Amino acid sequence: xxxxxxxxxxxxxxxxxxxxxxxxxxxxxxxxxxxxxxxxxxxxxxxxxxxxxxxxxxxxxxxxxxxxxxxxxxxxxxxxxxxxxxxxxxxxxxxxxxxxxxxxxxxxxxxxxxxxxxxxxxxxxxxxxxxxxxxxxxxxxxxxxxxxxxxxxxxxxxxxxxxxxxxxxxxxxxxxxxxxxxxxxxxxxxxxxxxxxxxxxxxxxxxxxxxxxxxxxxxxxxxxxxxxxxxxxxxxxxxxxxxxxxxxxxxxxxxxxxxxxxxxxxxxxxxxxxxxxxxxxxxxxxxxxxxxxxxxxxxxxxxxxxxxxxxxxxxxxxxxxxxxxxxxxxxxxxx
Ligand code: SF4
Ligand code: MG
Numbered sequence: 001x002x003x004x005x006x007x008x009x010x011x012x013x014x015x016x017x018x019x020x021x022x023x024x025x026x027x028x029x030x031x032x033x034x035x036x037x038x039x040x041x042x043x044x045x046x047x048x049x050x051x052x053x054x055x056x057x058x059x060x061x062x063x064x065x066x067x068x069x070x071x072x073x074x075x076x077x078x079x080x081x082x083x084x085x086x087x088x089x090x091x092x093x094x095x096x097x098x099x100x101x102x103x104x105x106x107x108x109x110x111x112x113x114x115x116x117x118x119x120x121x122x123x124x125x126x127x128x129x130x131x132x133x134x135x136x137x138x139x140x141x142x143x144x145x146x147x148x149x150x151x152x153x154x155x156x157x158x159x160x161x162x163x164x165x166x167x168x169x170x171x172x173x174x175x176x177x178x179x180x181x182x183x184x185x186x187x188x189x190x191x192x193x194x195x196x197x198x199x200x201x202x203x204x205x206x207x208x209x210x211x212x213x214x215x216x217x218x219x220x221x222x223x224x225x226x227x228x229x230x231x232x233x234x235x236x237x238x239x240x241x242x243x244x245x246x247x248x249x250x251x252x253x254x255x256x257x258x259x260x261x262x263x264x265x266x267x268x269x270x271x272x273x274x275x276x277x278x279x280x281x282x283x284x285x286x287x288x289x290x291x292x293x294x295x296x297x298x299x300x301x302x303x304x305x306x307x308x309x310x311x312x313x314x315x316x317x318x319x320x321x322x323x324x325x326x327x328x329x330x331x332x333x334x335x
Pocket of ligand 1: 250287295319
């Protein structure tokens, strides 16, 4: 396997202006020292509650918002070293599909115009040859030629998302960030669009960074999963490891909140205290300590690093001081 994308120590701090002089008085630490990689042809999902920094991470990877610091390497190229124009050209390889394609497409353009424009921006094919490709794209995403001259509002949510996918594919990308791409759709439509994304991945050897809050969706599409909490990755590993053998109390709490068909297989329920703290002034030590039923003094004072756990794959990592004691039962939840 080849690493297509590698992120190191990514930080995204958004300044908060205040006072009568409008100076920067503080920062929202939306993403705070995040590192991961995505292998060619796989789907890495980032999962977490709203505000955990998952969308911000996706946007930073494409430099839709330039990150505060860190390294982003795509096929060996340092993306942060590119100037604006070079980066725009690079977006031929790195595309994004949003939750609501309606918000990112011009409502006055027909499907034909939307796809033509995407190709013309990146100089895909001579103009005269684009029409064939547009027809092919429609077919690929399950839309028909009779829909060519329709406007976005004439489509259902699921069809609009197919237009969003066609637009991303129009430039023959290698890598696509799917930011809550099926979250706004009905469950049955969700499954159709997820299956389409999987099919396209196989046919076109695409690599996905799939951002979602819904664990059911993540389970369906991922090869590996990263769990984020308050701007940090707290656990990452192969999908099966994360779902069947979670190590971090936060991951366990997320999983124990979803119902499973076989109740005897249910993860032990982990109840969390309070709400997610503010990313402006995150808790010291382990950021999860204000809500974690296993927290100790050490958790308040020392930041736990991501470390390989005692799993079989050798790639399953979690950031918790007390993984082993929790696992052995030596440490019980303190409610
Ligand atoms: Fe909980 Fe402490 Fe582990 Fe953080 S380090 S998840 S507070 S036990
Ligand atoms: Mg989001």
